Structure formats: structure tokens, C-alpha cells
Amino acid sequence: MTTHTDVLVVEDQPDVRGSVADILRAEGYDVEEACDGIEALDILSRHQVGTVLLDLRMPRCDGIAVVEALADPPPIVIVSAHGLADEELKKIGSKVVGVLRKPVPPRQLLERVGSLLRGEGAC
Numbered sequence: 001m002t003t004h005t006d007v008l009v010v011e012d013q014p015d016v017r018g019s020v021a022d023i024l025r026a027e028g029y030d031v032e033e034a035c036d037g038i039e040a041l042d043i044l045s046r047h048q049v050g051t052v053l054l055d056l057r058m059p060r061c062d063g064i065a066v067v068e069a070l071a072d073p074p075p076i077v078i079v080s081a082h083g084l085a086d087e088e089l090k091k092i093g094s095k096v097v098g099v100l101r102k103p104v105p106p107r108q109l110l111e112r113v114g115s116l117l118r119g120e121g122a123c
Helices: 014-026 037-046 063-069 088-094 105-116
Strands: 003-010 032-033 047-052 074-079 098-101
Touching: 003 014, 003 037, 003 105, 014 032, 014 105, 032 037, 037 047, 037 063, 047 063, 047 105, 063 074, 063 088, 074 088, 074 105, 088 098, 098 105
Parallel strands: 003 032, 003 047, 047 074, 074 098
Antiparallel strands: none
């Protein structure tokens, strides 16, 4: 049986991942956390997820590999301190609905997640 999760936070830095998850949980969202792309893909195979907040640069399996592995992903927002190279943009195509630069202010994070979960599209 597949369970539902509002937001999957994929981030290799535990303090950043925990902070983002705490902000979302404080607003009442059901949140799953993954420390890398491998764990994210496992969670996505078992959970129906409303949106994914995805770091780009991670060990073992990075954000680009996660996006490429998903045939029909939920809305994905890249959350990264780094910009996206043209080659990366080509690889992720239309599977990503937005990009947020780290550090993301809590208000901006909540606005983006709320908008996506309400079905309001790209950010």
C-alpha cells in the first residue's frame, strides 16, 4: 500500500535537511527526509508525494540523476546554492517546476510549497 507524503526533502547536509523539514512540519505538512538520491528514489517508490525539494550536489546519487530516473515525477523544486548549468537544464527538462537558491528564507519556502500543493503550478 502506498502512503501519502506532502513533501520529500532531499538534502545531504543533515542540519539543512532538518531545518527545512522542521519549518514545513511546523506548518502542518507531512514530511519525509532523504539524505541522497538513492534514498529519495526508494521513498518515491513507496510513497505518493505531493512535491519534492531536491538538492543538486549530493554523494552517491545527485539531484540530476534523481530527476532523470523518474518517468512521471511529482512537482520537483531544485534547492541549491549552485546555479544550473545549461547541460543540467537540458537533462531535467520540464520535470522541474522551479529553482530556489540556498539559503531559502522560510517564508519563500512555505509560499512555494503551499502553491505547489494547491496545484498552482511552476514557481
